[in-house]
Amino acid sequence: MQKKISKVEEEKDNSRYLRGTIREQLAQDTPCFDDSVNNILKFHGIYQQDDRDFRQAQDRQGREKHFIFMVRMKIPGGKVTSDQYLKMDELxxxxxxxxxxxxxxxxxxFHGVIKKNLKETMRALNRELITTLGACGDIERNVVTCPAPLQDRAQAQVQQYARKISDQLLPKTKAYHEIWLNGEQAYSGEQAAEIEPLYGKTYLPRKFKTAIAFPGDNCVDVYTHDIGLVAITDEKGDLSGFxxxxxxxxxxxxRKPETHPLLAKPLGYVNKDKILPLAEGIVKVQRDHGNRENRMRARMKYLIEEKGIEWFYAAVKQQTGFDLEPMREMGWKETPDHLGWHEMGGGRFFCGIFVPNGRIQDGAGKKLKSGFKKLVETFNPEIRFTPQQNILFAGIPVSGKEEFEGILKDFSIRREAEISTIERWSMACPALPTCGLALTESERVLPGVxxxxxxxLTTLGLAGExxxxxxxxCPNGCSRPYTGEIGLVGSGLNTYALFLGGNFDGTRLNHLVSERVKGDEIVRSLVSVFEAFKSARASGERFGDxxxxxxxxxxxxxxEAQ
Known part of the structure; x- marks a missing residue:
């Protein structure tokens, strides 16, 4: 008996390799696309949204929603040139x-793009060699890696592999170019079998994420990915494998226990020259065996949970034709955020600057957007975005450090010494008013929390922890709350599920301790826990531990006693 597939699977199957009717609807003078292509748009890096701050007022006035679009760029390893950054700033x-x-x-x-400006936004990005293809959707997303170009690391080699893996797993459909770039029809029925040699007509059952970490530095939260690679270096410091x-x-x-966070399991060690066929082989196993009936159980984590790691290893070997070696020794040290000045070698430095919840903007007495633009125009640095939503300016000469610091001061941009420890290690997703999945606020309320x-913490003498x-x-976990020492997950309007007990290294999941805590009661509910931590902690014990x-x-x- 043929299995019943989900509605999204049907939409992908009928999309003609991610075309749908996007091109036709783009030409129409309407503020939005219809529901038939919403899921297909995501593969192109676009989410159709509406401004939920205005939704009730629009409804009362009998007016349609204020439709806007989020456009997400796919930037392997978070690395862009100065010209690319300035173009993104301008757009x-x-x-x-x-x-x-x-x-x-x-x-x-980008947030707040309207439909009539989508095509020119995409064209302008692509002219700067920035793509949005595969930034969203049931496909390999952006490949994440440690961004810090430290002089004693094989970082440049790893950055190259992040790009190689991203390119290897990029969809091959010509729909993106037809719709957004040259406008030429490149699809025909005869070409169909060749269009997606890896993904096929229906792509993957669900989104797919890959990260590359260094031993001792888990700034990418490597255990939270479908594929987590830990770079292994030889005695000369060169990359040997993963x-x-x-x-x-x-x-x-x-309240659906069949869905839950899971950390990645060890599969083995592979030499660097085999990582591309291995990554492709893993994707093929998920393509062929992942759940296409129930999207809540469609991630690869559930396939491995159900079938077991031994079965999965055998399935991957069948795809690749080779065995993996035993895992190499690795461990985790202090997880860095790479803020401040660091040597790169050759008389050059990089400087990491804190970006509150990843939002580069001017306002509230601080001019991050204007200041960052000035830094880029002045120093022509390489830019690297971090998994903690911060920014690194790389390639600054020692002679330029004083001028760099002066610009930060002129634009009231805080240095790491001016940021509390608890803020420095905090993150939030955008949530309201733009995200259609949000149950409550996140980015806009976390600063108050x-x-x-x-x-x-200052009152208790714990400010330095x-x-x-x-x-x-919402529970989708974009800011990785389930590995945080404190995780706050929206469960209703101004209500959060409280998770505690993750560890600072990101190698342990936390625990649900309260399903519903009101936003204005979050901190009050934690006071007694902090007091107990201060009085009963073991020597050197962290809060999460x-x-x-x-x-x-x-x-x-x-x-409850609070």
Whole structure:
């Protein structure tokens, strides 16, 4: 009996390799696309949204929604040139809402683009060799890697592999160029079999994410990905290969226990010259065996959970034709955020600057957007976006450091010493008013939560503690809340599920301790936990480790007694 596939699978199957009727609807004088192509648009890096701040007023007035679009750029390893950055800055003003949003996957998002400006936005980006193809959708997303170009690391080699893997797993359909770039029809029925040799007509069952980390530095949260690669270097410091982890993923649905976050499991070690066929082989296993009936169970993590890692290894070997070697030794040290000045070698430095929740904008007395533009125009640096939503300016000569610092001061851009420890390690997703999946606020309310936490921690003498705080407006986990020491996950209007006990290194999931905490009660509910941490922690014990040791029941008692 033929299995029933999901509606999205039918849409992909009928899309003619991601065409649908996007081109035809783009030519129509309407503010939005119809529902038939919403999911297909995502493969092109576009989300159709509406401004939810105005939704009720629009409804009362009998007017249609205020439709806007999010455009996400696919930037492997978060690396762009000065010219590319300046073009993104310009386009965000011309067609977006005047801000640039650094994602937790090292990409950039425009928000507030209207339909009639979509095509020129895409064309302008592609003229600067920036694509949005595959930034969203059921496909390999942006490949993430450690962005820091430190002089004692094989970072440049790893950055090259991030690009190679991204290129290898990029869809081959010509629909993107037809619709957004040259406008020429490149598809015919005879070509169909050759258009997607890797993905086929229906692509993957669900989104697919890859990250590359260095031993000792898990700034990419490597265990939370479908494929997690840990670079292994030889005695000369050159890249030799990768430890391979598979089956990580954080999305879940509230009160549906069959959905849950999972960390990736070890698969083996592979030499660097085999990583591309291995990555493709893993994708093929998910393509052929992933769940296409139930999207809530469609991620590769569930396939491995159901079939087992031994079955998965055998299935990958059948695709690649080779075995993997045993995992090489690796460990994790202090996870850095790469802020401040660091040597690159050759008399050059890079400087990491904190970007609150990834939003590059002017306002509230700080001019990040104008200041960053001035830095780029002055120094022509290489730009790297980080998985913590911050920005690195690379290639600054030692002679330019004083001028660089002067520009930061002129534009009131804070240095790392001016940022509290709790804010420095916090992240939030955009959520309201643009994200259609958001159940409540995230980016707009986290700064207030952080200010409250700063006050409590200062009073208790804990202001210097490194504690990760991650907030999302829904359970999909874009800001990786389920590995945070404190995870806040939107569960309803002004209501959050509270998770505690992840670790700073990102190698352990946290625990649900309260399903519904009101936004204005978040910090108050944590005071007794912080007090217990101060009085009963073991020597050198971090907050997340303390919460994990205490356990869910004891944590709940502390919160309920508050």
């Amino acid at each position: 965000s003003d011309r067609y977006g809402n005047g801000t640039l949003r650094v994602t937790t996957r090292q990409g950039i998002q 430890n391979v982890l598979v089956g990580g993923g954080l999305g879940m649905t509230h 952080i200010r409250e936490l700063e006050g409590v 490194h504690i990760t705080v991650r907030m999302t407006g 303390f919460c994990n040791r205490l356990g869910v029941q004891e944590l709940q008692k502390l919160i």
